[in-house]
Amino acid sequence: MAIENAEEITLELKKISDQVKEQGEKALAEAKKAGDMTKETKSTVDELLVKQGELQSRLAEVEQKAARRGAGGDQNQHKSVGEQLIDSDDFKKYTEERNYKRSFSFPVKAITSLAASAGDGVAPDRLPGVQALAQRRLTIRDLISPGRTGSNLVQYLQETGFTNNAATTAEGARKPESNIIYDLKQAPVVKIPHFIKASTEILSDFPQLQSLIDIKLRYGLSLVEEAQLLKGSGVGNNLNGIYTQAAAYVAPLVVANATRIDILRLALLQAELAEYPSTGIVLNPIDWAGIELLKDNTGAYIFANPQSLAQPALWGRPVVTTQAMGVDQFLVGAFQLGAQLFDRQQAQVTIATENEDDFVNNLVTILAEERLAMAVYRPEAFVKGKVTPV
Incomplete structure (x- = not known):
């Protein structure tokens, strides 16, 4: 031996x-x-x-x-568990004895990052690409009539009063005079920008990253745009949002034990009485789920069908859900007739190294920006309020 x-x-x-x-x-x-x-x-x-x-x-x-x-570490750490077992003296002795009724155990080192383990022998399984964060579905822009402008200010005449004195008149008598009042309204063009810094090396070594940044920057603009279209304050460099200008909900008639569905129907009636039949309903996803889950005394859903593939709708109007709308809030209205969006500069992404610090530090500035204005022609065409009955 x-x-x-x-x-x-x-x-x-x-x-x-x-x-x-x-x-x-x-x-x-x-x-x-x-x-x-x-x-x-x-x-x-x-x-x-x-x-x-x-x-x-x-x-x-x-x-x-x-x-x-000693210089290269314990070579045994690079052996598989089976190789360590077969090469062990205890296993050789066990096989020589041929007493297989006796149990045999072999200690195995835990796979960790320590030098004495087999952890460094396991290569990671790296998946290609980048797993991006979830993005919200944006819907408000699609409800409004589109438009374009080449100026920094959109002006329009809004009819603010109409005195209708039309009447039957006797022969030879003076004809009645009616009166129409107009008011000049204006919607300033606002800018929504943001940028990100990146190294020229990473953009060259990872071309896919540039397109991912473009998509993410554009999405960031759209996310803010939706919030502005819906709830912009109209103060400073902010759009005057539809919800901000909408008429407050006042029930046209009293309904006993009114439910959420009743309130939305009465809001549609309020807009219709203002001569602007609504074309859509905007809700927070939580409120819409609460409506869909309403059941009768037998446990059956009142109007929803869990197996239905139909788009969300209520009282014949499509329901649009967005987290830009607060919980327990609603907005109904004639969106295409009552408001219009004007794009001055659609969302675009620009890459530049004009900044001296960027140039000497091998950095690039990736800028995304858009310019737009929105005119709410008839605020009374929209009705806002709380979904939950008082």
């Missing part, structure tokens, strides 16, 4: 050295007595010297392997 352990080789080498010393003393005594050592003694000494040389070479080889393992 080959000796591979340095301690065993050293011990065997010491035994050989002692034997060589013993045979050397014997040969010296024979030489003094007979003038030369015997042939048998010479053969023994030669064999011992050869064996001593082999053991010295083997010891040097084992020490070199140990030194390499």
